[in-house]
Amino acid sequence: MPRLFRSAADRLADAAPGWLVETVRPVPARPDWWPMIRMALAVTVPLLVGAAAGNVTLGLLPSMGAMGPGLADRGGPYREKVARIGLVGLGGAAGYAIGATVRGHGWWTVPVIMVVSVASALISTVGAKGSLAGLQLLVMAVIGSGIPLPGGPLPGAALFLLGTAWVIVLGVADRPLRSRNPEETATVQVYRALGRLIDDRDAGALAAFDAALESGYDAVFGARSASGGQDPAQTRLIALLNQASLIRNALISLGQEGLDPPEETAAAVEEIVAALDEGRPPHRPPRPDGDSPALRALNSAVDGAVELASGGDVEAEQLPYRPVGHGERFRKAWAKMWYGHFTRLYAVRLALCMGVAAAISGFGLFERSYWMVLTVALVLKPDFGSVFARALQRALGTFAGTLVAVVVLLVIPYGPLILVPIAVFAALIPYGLQRNWGLMSTFQAPLVLFLVDLLTRGGPRLAEIRLVDTLAGCLIVLLLGYLPWPGSWHAPVRGAFADAVSATARYLRDAFDPGSPDRPVRRRRAYEAMADLRAVFQRAVTEPPAVSRRITTWMPAMTALEKVADTTAATVARAEYGAPPPPPEAVRTMADSLEEIAESIRRRRVPAEPGPAAEGAPERLADAIRALRDTVSGRHAC
Incomplete structure (x- = not known):
């Protein structure tokens, strides 16, 4: 192939070390059109409503209240989805109220941001919802302390929650069309293959089940890599796949003992498939009688699968003497926040970097220094992510995004037309998140610049300011939050x-x-x-x-x-x-x-x-x- 037609990735691979290529290379992914359309609607509709009311800036906080929680909508059961979006929205609203309260109070902002950073790091350890809510708490505290948005702390928080409510409406609008996500579908296929294995225990059925199990793990692993923190829905799917593997092993042991699978086992697996397919608890058929070790193992594995398909909590055993209620769940979440050396160490790292960034911001060395503090919060994200990779991807993505933003701001004058590129880049953010965090930053940087331009009318110079602040934030993270801590490498x-x-x-x-x-x-x-x-x-x-x-x-x-x-x-x-x-x-x-x-x-x-x-x-x-x-x-x- 002529060198002229070689891909940019191939040329980069020739010029850069392999580890660097792997760090910045986007993963292959097909566009998922509904999340892209949903994000565009979530961000732009509040701005359109504000413009219709005669002041487009009134839609800025609802638009921000839609952007963060909108990124939290990553599929899964609808109850789980609504809880995730709502919790992220509450975290963002609380963060904005705190930041707006201390805005203009000088150096008092620094200790407040550090305290919020510690709270964000601890909340992020609870799970996927906690990770996203903790991040949004910190991000909106920085934005509230740095940007004079319309309205006071409490009215602003209410506007933010209004945007979150809009995201929830969009999140459940596709329910008749999208009954389950790909990883749930793959799990159902595994249990269908398991049912065929029970009926026909030849090498072909066994190979088909193993292939389905491989695909099931790959589907959940792919979704898991894109989420922050532990996600109970994904954990349950992994547990269901584990149980399917145990049932398969017990079936093989049963065959080695010269026994056939009981009809009750086949009926139980069919019931699990129907329950997962229809989204309802399964009905457990009677357990087959017998004292064979393989049969006991098979019964135990099937019982575990039935319990998981029924919605059983895979993180805590339900005690017959003390049901697990909201109070018990809160105590367990509280314990997770305080256990672990890495948790405490990470909270110190985040508070240190955020405190330094906020202090530098207080000296007025950067024109819009809140972007620098915001970069630290996003790169040193409270879910124990790869700090070096995120810093590098954030810097490169912001550089590319600001160049695009300059062109757009030069071509499109201030006014309602700016809503068109806002909608386009909002739609591209979910696709960028599918492929690479740096690519998501490439699409997010122009969007944020356009939103800020609606408030400040800063024009193309905003892009230069954003790039300088972002690079300064990445440098703080690498020098204070990464290199001095060998455990982070x-x-x-x-x-x-x-x-x-x-x-x-x-x-x-x-x-x-x-x-x-x-x-x-x-x-x-x-x-x-x-x-x-x-x-x-x-x-x-x-x-x-x-x-x-x-x-x-x-x-x-x-x-x-x-x-x-x-x-x-x-x-x-x-x-x-x-x-x-x-x-x-x-x-x-x-x-x-x-x-x-x-x-x-x-x-x-x-x-x-x-x-x-x-x-x-x-x-x-x-x-x-x-x-x-x-x-x-x-x-x-x-």
Whole structure:
């Protein structure tokens, strides 16, 4: 092929190191037209309403209230979608009210921004919704403290929430047309393939199931890499795929014993498919009778799949003596915010960088210095992302976007016509987010410039100011938030995973002995290890594709380990509420199994086959440990 016609990516690959190419290379993706149209409507309709009322700037806050929550609409169940958008909107409204309150109060802005930064970092550890809400809290606090938008703190927050409500309306408008997202569809296909495997247990059906399972994991992994924090809907899908794999293994064991799958098992899988397809809880057919080890494993795996398809909480076992309500969920979220060395360290890093940026802003060295502070908040995003990759992509994307903005501002005069490029670039943001964070920044930079131009009439000079402030913000992040912290340069998922398994094993050994002096310490260390593992994993999945594609293969094992930890906590809670504790021999056997799994991960080998379960071992805990071993042994965790 002549050199003239070679792609820009090929030319870049010749001139730049491979790691740099991987950092900035957009991933292939087809445009998803409805989210693009939805974002354009979300951002421009409030501005059109303001223009119709005679003052287009009245639509700025509702437009901003639509942009951030609009990016939070990434599919999934509609109840989950509305909760995510609403929580992000509330975070943004609170942030704007705080920022607008301290605007114009000089150096008081610096400690307030630092406190909001710590709160944002802690909130982001709760999960995907918390990550997005924490980011929006910080972003809108910066905007509120730096831009004199119309209205006071509380009226402005109300206008912001009005934009969020508009996004929710658009988010549910497609419900009759989009019953499920691609990862949900792939999960349903896995269980359909499982039903065919039960009916026809030849090599072709087995290969078809394995291919469907591979596609299912790939679909959820792809969605997982684009989200911040833990997403309960995606976690449930991974758990369903894990259960399908366990059912498949139990079917093979059943065949090795010379037994056929019972009709009740086939009926249960068909019911799971129908329930997932129709969005309703499944009805569990009667369990088949029998004392075969393979049949017991099959019944246990099917029961787990039915529970998950019913909407069972995969993050916490429902205790029969104490139902999990809103108060319990709040306490668990609060605990997640404070457990983990990485959580506290990250909060310090974010507060330091934001404080320095806000202080520099106070000296008036930059014309619109709030853009510099905003860049720090976005690059050092509170979800343990790849700081270096985000800084590089943000700088390159903003540079390209500002060049485009200059051309547009030179061609289109101030007035209603600017709403046309606003709609175009708003529509391109979801597509850019699909492909690369830097490409999203390329489309976002002109959009923000156009919105600011509506308020200030700054013209093309805004592009130059934006570029300088963005580069200064990226430099602050790299010099203060990245280079001085060696732990941010890598994401040792394997080591952190093994440490979390070992910490869980040590906690399990003392968990049923109320008189043990080590029990509280080991419990806390187990929770700390799990929190650090979540932090390391979350940072790793946002690295460039060469790293993140390899790291996401740990997600099934992550889900299985979460199940072990939660089942351990639930079993301990039952014992504290009067249930008989498991025999010491059974506890030792299960703890030894966990230690064997941890050691096999460190030595990069398949865990040894477990011996027979000790008499009196809690069935659900033993099943969870067995599922973890099977998942770690599988190709998706190695």
